[in-house]
Structure formats: structure tokens, C-alpha cells
Amino acid sequence: MAARISSFLSRSSSSSFALLSRGTNSSLRRGILRYGTAASVEEPIKPSVNVEYNQLLIDGKFVDAASGKTFPTLDPRTGETIAHVSEGDAEDINRAVIAARKAFDEGPWPKMTAYERQRILLRCADLVEKHNDEIAALETWDSGKPFEQCAQIEVPMFVRLFRYYAGWADKIHGLTVPADGPYHVQTLHEPIGVAGQIIPWNFPLVMFAWKVGPALACGNSIVMKTAEQTPLSALYVSKLFLEAGLPPGVLNVVSGFGPTAGAALASHMDVDKIAFTGSTATGKVILELSARSNLKDVTLELGGKSPFIVCEDADVDKAVELAHFALFFNQGQCCCAGSRTFVHERVYDEFVEKAKARALKRAVGDPFKSGIEQGPQIDSDQFKKILKYINSGVESGATLQAGGDRLGSKGFYIQPTVFSDVKDDMLIAQDEIFGPVQSILKYKSTDEVIKRANNSQYGLAAGVFTQNLDNANRLMRALRVGTVWINCFDTFDAAIPFGGYKMSGIGREKGEYSLKNYLQVKAVVTALDNPAWL
Numbered sequence: 001m002a003a004r005i006s007s008f009l010s011r012s013s014s015s016s017f018a019l020l021s022r023g024t025n026s027s028l029r030r031g032i033l034r035y036g037t038a039a040s041v042e043e044p045i046k047p048s049v050n051v052e053y054n055q056l057l058i059d060g061k062f063v064d065a066a067s068g069k070t071f072p073t074l075d076p077r078t079g080e081t082i083a084h085v086s087e088g089d090a091e092d093i094n095r096a097v098i099a100a101r102k103a104f105d106e107g108p109w110p111k112m113t114a115y116e117r118q119r120i121l122l123r124c125a126d127l128v129e130k131h132n133d134e135i136a137a138l139e140t141w142d143s144g145k146p147f148e149q150c151a152q153i154e155v156p157m158f159v160r161l162f163r164y165y166a167g168w169a170d171k172i173h174g175l176t177v178p179a180d181g182p183y184h185v186q187t188l189h190e191p192i193g194v195a196g197q198i199i200p201w202n203f204p205l206v207m208f209a210w211k212v213g214p215a216l217a218c219g220n221s222i223v224m225k226t227a228e229q230t231p232l233s234a235l236y237v238s239k240l241f242l243e244a245g246l247p248p249g250v251l252n253v254v255s256g257f258g259p260t261a262g263a264a265l266a267s268h269m270d271v272d273k274i275a276f277t278g279s280t281a282t283g284k285v286i287l288e289l290s291a292r293s294n295l296k297d298v299t300l301e302l303g304g305k306s307p308f309i310v311c312e313d314a315d316v317d318k319a320v321e322l323a324h325f326a327l328f329f330n331q332g333q334c335c336c337a338g339s340r341t342f343v344h345e346r347v348y349d350e351f352v353e354k355a356k357a358r359a360l361k362r363a364v365g366d367p368f369k370s371g372i373e374q375g376p377q378i379d380s381d382q383f384k385k386i387l388k389y390i391n392s393g394v395e396s397g398a399t400l401q402a403g404g405d406r407l408g409s410k411g412f413y414i415q416p417t418v419f420s421d422v423k424d425d426m427l428i429a430q431d432e433i434f435g436p437v438q439s440i441l442k443y444k445s446t447d448e449v450i451k452r453a454n455n456s457q458y459g460l461a462a463g464v465f466t467q468n469l470d471n472a473n474r475l476m477r478a479l480r481v482g483t484v485w486i487n488c489f490d491t492f493d494a495a496i497p498f499g500g501y502k503m504s505g506i507g508r509e510k511g512e513y514s515l516k517n518y519l520q521v522k523a524v525v526t527a528l529d530n531p532a533w534l
């Protein structure tokens with residue numbers, strides 16, 4: 001997958017990417033560069049898929065919400081409704097938990113051999129791979145992500161994750177432990193039971209795979225609550241899982257809102273574990289709901305304000321391209337976005353000029369169009385929040401180098417925006433903006449940049465760009481973050497663990513580490529009659 005991302009990265013940086021969204025007529029008003037209206041974002045391209053699944057998946061069947069309620073899921077290109085989706089709430093979550101419990105306690109899933117579970121997971125992966133382009137189109141329609149990104153990176157990454165965890169299914173085993181006495185001691189690694197999972201809208205499919213893959217490989221059953229902005233791809237994929245032979249009730253999918261369906265799942269007394277990805281504020285709520293209910297085990301993957309450090313020896317052109325990708329990928333809607341670009345003073349001015357030029361070249365437009373690097377933001381709340389941060393950057397005295405406003409008059413497109421002269425105490429250098437807004441900060445020494453990079457409530461990831469081995473070694477150890485990417489960024493293979501230090505989360509997902517989230521350890525101690533057997 002790393003290879004796929006870098007090939008996407010090099011393609012997206014090639015000059016063959018058409019410049020679809022930038023008007024010629026930019027003017028400075030209140031320090032804000034305004035772009036001309038772009039035809040490419042005004043006329044949405046019709047997607048090549050239909051919405052086939054819009055109900056809840058409970059106990060192997062697609063059903064309406066108990067209340068009969070539905071909610072619209074919107075197309076971020078226009079803000080118009082794509083489809084009405086059943087809106088689950090506490091009652092539906094309860095129905096789903098009952099089905100998951102039954103599948104766990106009585107059903108075949110945890111009882112079948114690991115090899116049989118592995119074969120079903122592999123069939124799930126095969127079917128998703130077979131429907132790659134339909135799934136990618138649904139994801140683009142619902143989320144505004146570039147179709148090429150969905151089709152070439154995200155759906156294949158889903159498949160890779162499922163194959164990776166299918167591989168683990170029959171390699172999970174305990175230990176034999178030497179004890180100080182006449183005992184035979186062994187550990188059994190058992191599934192936790194019913195896993196509740198709550199995912200966000202920025203990577204609907206990938207987050208689904210990160211959570212569902214290891215939970216199923218370990219033999220758990222699941223109640224998944226998808227994000228209200230992006231319910232469609234999970235329903236489509238779950239239908240394929242039934243076709244692949246996943247028994248009813250093993251995976252239940254409830255679309256709905258956070259304070260209703262999400263909170264009901266996190267506080268349910270018969271859910272054994274909750275895995276959450278989203279904002280730090282909601283992560284705190286989840287932990288509290290667990291504490292107030294049954295102390296279910298909690299893993300959290302939360303926000304970030306990740307530093308991207310360009311050392312003085314860096315090849316500036318390469319650093320600019322990577323820093324651009326680190327921030328702008330996925331419309332800037334990444335928990336690990338490199339959103340504090342620290343640049344050494346010796347290369348700062350050159351870097352800023354080139355970062356500005358790169359942002360002005362970014363291909364923004366209808367995400368279904370080939371060559372598009374950036375689509376619209378997810379919804380009107382995020383759109384307004386990002387524009388407010390841009391305003392705050394201007395007002396706090398940062399220099400606006402590029403962008404600064406919406407693009408077009410329809411939907412949630414925002415111009416790729418670059419600020420230089422950003423200071424650590426500005427809001428744009430502290431908060432998670434979650435949008436296409438790059439903040440470039442200047443530094444003088446490695447000691448200084450380590451202190452400033454670590455001076456954040458978050459600790460999710462960091463990028464380091466250098467040719468100097470000592471610098472790389474020093475920074476990788478000093479940065480208090482869950483992932484350090486050196487001369488790369490957003491490299492996300494299934495085998496690489498991911499998670500946060502500090503307020504960026506609790507626990508690790510992906511890789512072997514994620515199995516720990518879905519297993520518990522039982523110690524079995526057997527007295528030995530004849531100590532000679534020791």
C-alpha cells in the first residue's frame with residue numbers, strides 16, 4: 001500500500017494534472033486572494049452507481065429503524081440529498097447488540113475453526129476487490145473524496161487490511177508459562193465478545209476495515225455505528241460480507257447520529273468493548289460513557305496537530321511536495337495531517353515561495369473528474385469552521401500566501417490555503433483545522449524545534465525531512481508521537497501500528513498490535529500431582 005500511495009503522490013504532483021479550478025482573476029481583498037468562479041465545480045458529474053442499501057443491517061437482514069425515521073445523506077459537491085437512510089437510535093442499537101450477543105454466545109462465529117473464519121474473511125476481501133469501482137464511486141459521492149484516491153488507494157487498502165487480518169486468524173495463540181511451583185500454567189487468548197465500533201466520515205471505508213478486520217479475525221461479533229455524513233459504503237460492503245458467508249448477527253451496521261445511536265452503543269451494558277475514531281472531545285465522552293455504564297474496554301484514535309519538520313539540509317523541492325501532500329491530502333481532513341510545517345530558517349523563504357506555487361497549482365474540482373487532487377469538504381459545518389480558522393489566521397497577523405476563501409458558489413469547496421509567518425500561539429497553529437490550510441513556521445535549531453513540536457496537547461504523528469542521519473535519529477526519538485515518518489508521510493500499510501500519544505488517543509490500531517484490542521487473556525492454572533513433571 002505504501003507503494004500505491006507514493007505512486008499516487010508522484011502522479012498527483014505531475015504537471016499532467018489539469019488545473020481545473022483556478023481562475024485567472026485573483027484579487028487582494030482584506031488580505032484574501034480571491035479565485036475566479038470555476039465551471040468545474042458548478043456542474044456535478046453524475047456518479048455511475050445507485051444507492052442500493054439504505055437500511056440498518058441487523059441480524060443478517062436489512063431493516064428499517066424501529067422508529068421508522070430516516071435522515072438524508074448529502075453530496076458534498078452540492079449539499080443536495082443523495083438518499084434517505086434509516087436513522088438508528090437507542091432501540092436499534094439494542095436490537096443490534098442482542099443479535100451480536102446471540103451470534104457470539106450461540107452462533108457459529110467464535111466456535112468455528114480459525115481456518116474457517118480466515119476463509120470467510122478472505123472471501124470478503126475478494127468480493128470487495130471485485131466491486132472496487134462501485135464501492136469507490138459510492139464513497140466519492142457520499143464523502144467528496146477524489147474517485148481516483150478511493151479506487152486506487154482506499155478500496156485496495158481495505159482489501160489489503162482484510163487479507164492481512166485473515167492471515168492472523170489462525171495464528172492467534174497463548175503461551176505456556178513456567179511457574180514457581182507444581183503447576184501447569186497456560187494462557188488462552190479469547191475474543192472479548194461484542195465489540196462496539198464508532199467511526200468518522202473522513203475515511204469511512206478505511207476506518208471500517210481497521211476496526212472490523214481485527215475484531216472478526218479474533219472471533220468477536222460487532223455493532224458498527226457509521227458516521228452520519230457517510231453511511232453508504234459500509235452498507236454496501238456489509239452486503240458483500242453476507243454473500244461471502246459471514247453468519248447473521250456477526251456484523252451489524254447501524255447508521256445514525258452520535259448523541260443518539262453512538263451514545264447508546266458506548267453506554268450499552270452488554271457491549272464488551274468500544275473502539276472509537278473521531279474528535280478528542282467526543283473521545284472523552286466515550287470514555288465517560290464507558291465508566292458510567294459497564295467499564296467496557298475503550299480504544300480511542302483522536303485528533304492531532306502533527307509537525308512536519310523540514311531540516312536545513314533538505315532538498316527543498318522534494319520537501320515542498322511532501323509537506324503539501326502531508327497537509328492537503330484528503331482535503332486536509334486527516335487526523336494525522338502535517339498541519340504545522342516547521343521549516344529551518346536557512347531554507348524558509350525559498351520553501352514558502354514554492355509551497356505557495358504548489359498550492360496555487362493544486363487541482364481542485366469535481367472529485368469524479370480524472371486528475372482532481374482535491375474535492376469539497378465533507379459538510380457545511382466543517383466548511384464554515386475552516387473558513388473561520390482562515391479568518392482567524394488573517395486577523396492574528398499570519399501572512400496569507402494563497403487561497404483564503406471558498407471556491408465556486410455551490411457545495412463545500414475551499415481554496416488550497418497557505419499561511420507563512422505563523423507563530424506558535426496562533427489558533428491556526430494550535431487547533432485541528434481539518435481542512436486545506438497549511439501553516440508554515442520558522443525555526444532556528446533542532447533543540448528549539450523539538451520543544452516547539454512537542455508543545456501540543458496532541459501526539460499523533462510527525463514528519464521529518466532530512467538527509468542527515470543524526471538529525472533523523474535525534475528527532476525520531478525526541479518527538480512524543482505515535483508515528484514518525486522520515487522522508488515520507490501518510491505511509492499506512494496494514495502491518496504498521498497507528499495511534500496517539502497524549503490526547504491523540506489510547507491504544508494502537510493496525511498490525512499485530514490491534515489484535516490486543518479484541519482479545520482477552522485467560523490464565524489457566526492446573527495443579528500437577530507429580531512435581532517430577534516440572
Ligand code: NAI
Pocket residue numbers: 198199200201202225226227228256257258259261262263264266277278279280282283285286301302303304334335382432433434
Ligand atoms: P465526532 O468525533 O463528533 O464524530 C465522529 C463519530 O463519533 C461519528 O460517528 C459521530 O456520530 C460519533 N459521535 C459524535 N458524538 C457522539 C457521542 N456523544 N457519543 C457517541 N458517538 C458520538 O467528529 P465530527 O463532529 O464529525 O467532527 C468534528 C471535528 O472532529 C473535526 O473538525 C475534526 O477536527 C475532528 N475529527 C477527527 C477525526 C479523526 O480522524 N481523528 C475524524 C473526524 C473528525
Ligand code: MG
Pocket residue numbers: 073074075076141142143229230231
Ligand atoms: Mg454524505
